[in-house]
Amino acid sequence: MRTLFANVEEVFREAAARFTLVAYAALSSVFIGLFAIAVNLDIVDGALAGAKLFGKELQMGPRSVDLNKLVLGFESGFSGFLYVVATFLAVFATAHLVPRLQEKGTIDLYLSRPVGRVKLLLSRYAGGLLLAGLNVAYLIGTMGFLVWWKTGVVHPRFFLGGAIIFFTIATLMAFAFLVGVLTSSTAVSIMATFAVFFLAAILSGHRQIEAALTAEWAAALVRGLYWALPKTGQLAQVTVDFVSYGQLSRHTHEIDRLAVFGSTGAFGLVSLALSAFLFRRKDF
């Protein structure tokens, strides 16, 4: 446990010293702060009777707006936004963890301690995950609190939506670790992880892509890639659907929950296992 805590502490100290995280925390706080200060709602009998933005009255029309629906709309939109932003920032903030560890003159300092390589790697993964998780929790938690403060409405599923974002981050971070072990390059880790994120999102429309392809091998390749890569596109949809409707997807015929979570989790686990295996065998 001492090794784990020492590594987690180091990850946090490094994050505190890096501009990326400071910027992330600052931008998040500015966003939250603006929402807290600028939006003022006038609620009458559980409905939105009026609203002010930066002190200016907003036109509400003749009918009052159902507050519950309004909050849900905001929360689902915000969770979709957060899915992309939090995932990107998490990758940016943690992709250096392995390449920096593997730097000449640094790796010797760590591996000469009585700590197994797999344990060392997983400790840093845990540190990175905790860091990213706390960022997601900060954004969702604070925003959820502000929404409750302004409207009196609380949707627990808004907070639980953060778990899906965290799951996506954990998967992509495992892949970034794998690329980091292989290349010892932060830039390549970030680029490769984003490439997977976007490619996988495009492949969520694999049926349409396959139908448009004439060569069977190309269609098989698209299908294979779809199943091999994490389902980043569907997970974004699942996050929004969960926050909006309280179910993983209202399009159950289109999105097989088990396939989405199972194959994405498998991708993360294989990436992490492979990175541990390669890190263990590597000569420094």
Next chain:
Amino acid sequence: MTAILSAEGLSKTFRTPFSRREVRALDGLDLQVASGEVFGLLGPNGAGKTTTVKILLGLTHPTAGVARLFGLPASDPESRRRVGYLPEGHRFPGYLTARQTLSIFGRMSGVAPAELKSRIPELLARVRISDWADMKVKKFSKGMTQRLGLAAALVHRPDLLLLDEPTDGVDPVGRREIRDLLREEAARGTAILLNSHLLSEIEMTCDRVAVLRKGRLVATGRIADLTAQGFTYRFAGTGVDEALLGAFRESGAGAERVNGHVKLTARDAEHLNALVDTARARGVLVTELTPVRSTLEDVFVDLVNAGEAAEAGGTDDALRPEGSPG
């Protein structure tokens, strides 16, 4: 004494991934270091010194052979529980302070946080960087970084220290302090394996050395034995005249005047004693009789040159895997 570090038939071949070209960095190395011993590892660039240390620490996997620390295979992380390591050109995270660095690496070596509270100030004082305890490492000079590295290697009170160029970038006073510190550690029973290009440092610090060349051990032994020039002595006394030198030569000894003393070469200890008896019988008052030694640098250069000459001649006979170069 029990060997706490041992290598048997250690070999390492590096292969380039695409050309499949092979580079043999280590070739059947045997090595042993006992507790309380200060052992120097010498060799020209590319001799295999760093590869040896890396295999001993489990950083690199050997192609053949076995390396053990405290009886455990080097691949077992537990074998490093009592090992302190100072790598050459080490880079501690620049965003940590000296105190934080020792805290993190101390805990990774299994030291309890409560113990570190007293241990860290003690160590910082010992390596003379207490005044910079809370300064970020990125602001440290090379000498201060080296001192911090030494403190990090000692944080868990190791019984074996592996040090790669420990005085690199340190001023002469600091070098002496580090030598004294290493001597103190050896006196309390810590075995030390020192890897340095500074042969004078090795000569002043080490009990035994091993000389590597192209991954092979070409000589190993006590420095006094390696640098001894047979039975050659510096001899001085009152009333030493040419007649005495002639008598020495007649007995088969070598005797020549050099800078006010006599360089005397005997066949063996008995012959040397006979020469002293001859001088005493002629009324000479002996004031000095000290063995003449080569410097470690002379020995090192001779060994490396002998290896290259042997290679050029297509034989390795000039290289001796064990014993003095004599």
